[in-house]
Amino acid sequence: MEKTKYEKIVNRHKPQEARSQNAFIAFVVGGIVGVIGQLLMEMYMKWLQIPQSEASVYMIVTLIFFATLFTALGFFDKWVNFAKCGLIIPITGFAHSMMSAGMEYKREGPISGIGSNVFKLAGSVILYGIVSAWFFGLLRLLVMGG
């Protein structure tokens, strides 16, 4: 049978993914993470009397801490399974990806296990994050003069 003809048979029996439902859940959960972040920032600014730029760093550290803690306690993967990109796209997803990789390779030792695998998923984000930051920084310098 030709591959295209077989593809038609495969597609005929393909289930519909609940895309709009998934997108809605991700939107709401992602939004909640954003609101929590904003609340944390306001709290830090008020209680510690620090400027917004400093408070945002504290807020990010707090979110990272709780995401990694929840991953280590073993239930964050179930949340991700439910909320999908609602928890993967924010900073919580980045922390979770590193923590889960670290836990996975713990038994292969600190160097050949955790050390070489902790960035298994997060490595691409860092690499392309740095490359695009450099590119847009250059663009800004050329267009807006710095």
Add this chain to the structure above:
Amino acid sequence: MTRTYKNVYVQDAATIAGPYEAKGPLHSFFDKTYDDLYEGEKSFEQAEVHLMRESIQVLLKKVQMKQEQVDLMIAGDLLNQITSSCYAVLPFQIPFLGIYSACATSVEGMILASEYIENKTADFVICSTSSHNMGSEKQFRNPTEYGAPKPKTSTFTATGGASILLGSKKTDIQVTASTIGVVQDLGQKDPLHMGAVMAPAAADTIYRHLSDLKENPEDYDLILTGDLGCFGKEILKDYLEQEHHVKLGTNYNDCGVLLYDLENQKDVHAGGSGPVCSALVNYGYILQQLREGTLKKVLLVATGALFSPTFAFQKQPILSIAHAITLERVKLS
């Protein structure tokens, strides 16, 4: 290549299952189940070794045989370089052949064993296989704690170890025929839709087996594929009818669908997979039905997706293979 046998009998089998499988509908057919994915070991890989090794120990106890009486051991699994099998068989010191055809490994082992026994090269051969859900997720996909979302077509690697003893001593279950499959490629590249990848291999092997033996699907009480899952099952029926004009009726089912309760165990999505998936179903549930006489003639078609993450990332199509074996209930004279 289809072969028929006259002197090969199923002596007995043993199955050890993990926690998800124990919650499934076939829980009463397993010899032992575990609540924990580590099975008391330090890592998932070592847990898999434990599962296969224990299935061999339980099997030897069930048939009341010493390891010296077994001539050959054939085993395979899903982890790189089939290391789980090598560690599992170490304490038994029985001549060992390691094999690999992914989830079709169990039937490949049984075919090789049948050849040795039919040719009187060996009297008793143990065939073992295992897989571990977390071990294979770690090797093939993302870290297990990551919990990446999966589509409905994805299948769930079963956790367990299973062993079967074939021999020349007469019992009421006989291995009567087998077909060695051909590697297939119909251009499927989605590792999260293995049913679509493997259906052509299953169809080809079923067609070859039936036409070589001049049989029809109705000659069997049950035709059972390995791990196509609920969507792959429909693709197979459709494809087999269009390509080979063979119509599968209500006597067709899939081990991946039988192993779990697809309604209540949503984590498994389209069904079970992994080398041990078909072995757990066949060595427990199906053998029991053959022994009781509810089933008289069964065709087992184990299906395997032959791929590695490296080749998949290089955008190569995922290949598949299927091997078939016929089990029949015979009257002891």
